[in-house]
Amino acid sequence: MRQIHPRQTRVLLTCLIGGIAAATLVACTPTVKVEAPDKPIVINLNVKIEQEVRVKVDRDVDTLLQSNPNLF
Amino acid sequence: MAGSHAGIAPAEIALNALLDREPALNIDQLSVSELFKIAGVAGLSGEGAISGTAPITLFPNGIIVDHAQFAADAPGVLRYDAQQAPAALSTAGSSVGMALQALSDFHYKELIVTLDRKLTGDAELGLHISGSNPSFYNGYPVEFNLNLSGKLDEVLRKGLAGYRLPSIIEERLNELQ
Numbered sequence: 001m002r003q004i005h006p007r008q009t010r011v012l013l014t015c016l017i018g019g020i021a022a023a024t025l026v027a028c029t030p031t032v033k034v035e036a037p038d039k040p041i042v043i044n045l046n047v048k049i050e051q052e053v054r055v056k057v058d059r060d061v062d063t064l065l066q067s068n069p070n071l072f
Numbered sequence: 073m074a075g076s077h078a079g080i081a082p083a084e085i086a087l088n089a090l091l092d093r094e095p096a097l098n099i100d101q102l103s104v105s106e107l108f109k110i111a112g113v114a115g116l117s118g119e120g121a122i123s124g125t126a127p128i129t130l131f132p133n134g135i136i137v138d139h140a141q142f143a144a145d146a147p148g149v150l151r152y153d154a155q156q157a158p159a160a161l162s163t164a165g166s167s168v169g170m171a172l173q174a175l176s177d178f179h180y181k182e183l184i185v186t187l188d189r190k191l192t193g194d195a196e197l198g199l200h201i202s203g204s205n206p207s208f209y210n211g212y213p214v215e216f217n218l219n220l221s222g223k224l225d226e227v228l229r230k231g232l233a234g235y236r237l238p239s240i241i242e243e244r245l246n247e248l249q
Contacts, residue, residue, distance in 0.1 A: 040202065040213035043171045049222030 097126040097140075104148055104183075112228070115156030120148020120180070126187065137189040144183035150201060151177055174208045174216065195224040 104118035124142030128135055154162060154172040161168055180203035189195040199218040204211045 040215045041174075041209070042215045042217070043167070043174065044217045044219075045168065045171055046219045047221070049220060049224065049227050 095128055095130070097128055099124055099126070099142060101145065102142070104144070104150070115153035116151070118148060118150040120183070121145050122183065122185065124185075131191060134191045134193065135189065136191055137187050137195070140187040142185045144180065147179065147181045147203070148183065149177070149179055150175065150183070171216065174205050174214050176205065177207060178205050178214070178216070179203045189225070193223045193226060194221070196221045197224055 100123045101121045102123065104120045104122060107122065108116045108118055122142045122144050124140065126140030126142075127138045128140075129138065152172065152175040154169075154176060157172060161172065178201060180201045182200070182202045184198075184200040186198040186200075187195065197220040199220075200216070202213070202215045204213050208214065
């Protein structure tokens with residue numbers, strides 16, 4: 001049986017490691033895709049209008065002021 | 073209103089009793105521009121037309137609107153001038169500012185208006201629009217949902233402007249300063 005020289009062993013190992021590294025590189029090739037999300041920007045606005053209470057108070061104040069002009 | 077048609081079906085109203093059948097207010101091809109003029113919201117204008125049905129029930133002391141829905145017949149445009157927005161809106165923060173920016177020239181593909189009104193006067197008005205503004209994020213698609221609740225018809229009758237501080241208080245405050 002032919003004996004393998006230590007130098008040949010180093011070459012073989014280098015090739016093997018190089019091969020594994022190349023395979024790893026191929027496997028991990030990053031893919032960067034810039035794509036706009038397909039979902040739209042959603043804006044939700046909830047507005048509760050409570051004008052009535054304020055108007056009533058203001059009118060009450062108005063009436064009060066008319067009956068008592070020197071209140072303030 | 074030019075080009076539009078509104079009618080009540082069935083057109084049978086018993087004045088001395090509650091209605092056996094609920095009438096429906098049918099609106100066909102109502103101009104969005106006319107609608108916004110009636111609403112009287114300063115700075116709001118639009119193009120296009122909407123159609124739909126409002127199921128209503130009449131009572132001696134008021135009206136009930138049950139899930140009224142109107143939708144745009146075709147794509148159109150909605151514009152809201154932020155300069156004319158009430159102070160409460162224009163100073164409400166960045167998200168509202170973003171909404172106002174998107175609405176400055178909104179090209180809608182879909183526009184749906186919903187309305188519910190209880191006998192107490194409490195109403196909910198919903199506006200759903202989807203489309204884009206060419207000058208807002210390069211025309212990126214936007215979906216906008218506005219939900220207004222409260223005694224809306226009363227607010228519309230009295231106007232959206234706030235009630236002025238009685239002049240006498242104003243004068244006294246000025247004297248104090």
